[in-house]
Amino acid sequence: MSNIDAILARLDNVRQGTKRNTWMACCPAHDDTHPSLAVAETDDGRVLLHCFSHGCDWREILACLDLPESAVFPEKASQHHIRPERRPFPAADILRVMANEAIFLCAASRTIQNGGALTADDHKRLILAGERLQAALSYCGVAT
Ligand SMILES: [Zn+2]
Incomplete structure (x- = not known):
């Protein structure tokens, strides 16, 4: 294998x-x-x-x-010939990660708009969404 x-x-x-x-x-x-x-x-x-x-x-x-x-x-890698790969992942995959976060943000916003409250877990998840978006930006070399 x-x-x-x-x-x-x-x-x-x-x-x-x-x-x-x-x-x-x-x-x-x-x-x-x-x-x-x-x-x-x-x-x-x-x-x-x-x-x-x-x-x-x-x-x-x-x-x-x-x-x-x-x-x-x-x-059979000749270990000394291994160069680090720079940003090998396609932008579309990173966008997909970001799109998932955007969907979550929309759902959270709708909950608040309808007079609902976010749970502690929702808050944690919102912070995570922010971190994911920052991570995607920094991966693409964009300063935040
Ligand atoms: Zn992980």
Whole structure:
């Protein structure tokens, strides 16, 4: 089984991303209900993991999947030739994460407009929505 297959097989809610060899899934390193973990396989066989919600560390994500750190590197990698990939995830996947947050914000606003009150959990979720949007911006290199 290739690295990417082993990782995808352990993730929940995996769906194809908008670009070839990219996926979105629920992040195993935090309580994730909307898929916020972007997964990509590079042409040289590395697997890239990026949590758009909490910015969870890839080592932590692998630990939650019960996989060693070597699971993201190709088997015969010449380790000194590995360059960090810069922003490999397509904008459309990031937009999708942001759109999910916007839907939540609209629902919260409708509740308030109808005279309802937000629960403590709703407040926490609103803060998380803000953090996700900030994370998406900073991933794209936009200063906040
Ligand atoms: Zn995460």
